[in-house]
Amino acid sequence: EAGVAQSPRYKIIEKRQSVAFWCNPISGHATLYWYQQILGQGPKLLIQFQNNGVVDDSQLPKDRFSAERLKGVDSTLKIQPAKLEDSAVYLCASSLTGSSTGASPLHFGNGTRLTVT
């Protein structure tokens, strides 16, 4: 099966600029996650979608981050305006079932490495 697709692979922007990341999950996976991984740390959940609805966005900095999954398939994550501390790898993951059961493994994409200067 095709894996989780993410683009771009790398992005360098100046602080206060905006940036968008795109993710296409594995076909048939209802749940989609966006994680932020700062160098040397574990992934931190930003937002979780079940089909096109938000399940958990409690750790999403909503003053600058937004995400959508309009048709319940692919998703975009946007940062506007970016800050220096947003420099990280943004990982998209998908799973067959939602994390309310915790039964399905997470399949991660290759991530987008964002550098904010």
Place this chain on the structure above:
Amino acid sequence: GQQVMQIPQYQHVQEGEDFTTYCNSSTTLSNIQWYKQRPGGHPVFLIQLVKSGEVKKQKRLTFQFGEAKKNSSLHITATQTTDVGTYFCAGHRNQFYFGTGTSLTVIP
């Protein structure tokens, strides 16, 4: 809030030595998953543990889930250079909480 800690943060071993990483949660978990992330790569699922006291093996890797479902361990027997990477536990309680990771270096 929910915290999942791992120790050690780094581990350097000679090829052929054993390796263990420990994962501890501040609260009881419903299940735990383990992932491996190669340098420059993304986390890849290894295994899931659900039951209290559960032990699972994958070739040279042994995974354990504590009786109280608050801790877990991953043990690798006779490490190989292909084992290099960062090992993360991800504890599940409403959502997945990733541990801080243990970076393994294997010296040939």
